[in-house]
Amino acid sequence: AQRVTQPEKLLSVFKGAPVELKCNYSYSGSPELFWYVQYSRQRLQLLLRHISRESIKGFTADLNKGETSFHLKKPFAQEEDSAMYYCASNGAYNTDKLIFGTGTRLQVFP
Template sequence: AQRVTQPEKLLSVFKGAPVELKCNYSYSGSPELFWYVQYSRQRLQLLLRHISRESIKGFTADLNKGETSFHLKKPFAQEEDSAMYYCAPRYGTSYGKLTFGQGTILTVHP
């Protein structure tokens, strides 16, 4: 079965500190990896995807196929980064079928 593990349900850091949200996925071919974010009182939205190798709001994520990980990182956290973050691989030709992890609630303290 395809599984996604986000080991931390809660993560707290202080403003300006580095942050890393962990994600490990089960190997099945070459999945496409996404991070989705949900800010307070907003709907779930795409943060970034590995295929575009982009940095969004200062966040980056590196796909490590050897460790089957796709950790999300930001060198200097901001209070507005406080949100729920979901790692979501998409396997093969599953198109709209994302497999979401349980999510990590990030709180950035002032």
């Protein structure tokens, strides 16, 4: 089965520390990959997608096809980055359906 794996349920860092949220996918080919974020008491929303190659709120994510990874990184975490982060992919097929990982909760302490 096609899977998106986020190995960490919780990641805790202090403000100003670098952050890396890990995401691996289980299939070859050229999937589309996304990071979605859910802040406290807000709805789930798109943070970034690999095809855009953008940096959003200081976050970047690079697709590594050799390692089938799409890790989310930020050099200096801020308290307002505290949220639930989900990695998602449309798998090995041309489809609008997304497969989500189990999520990583990021806590940034002052």
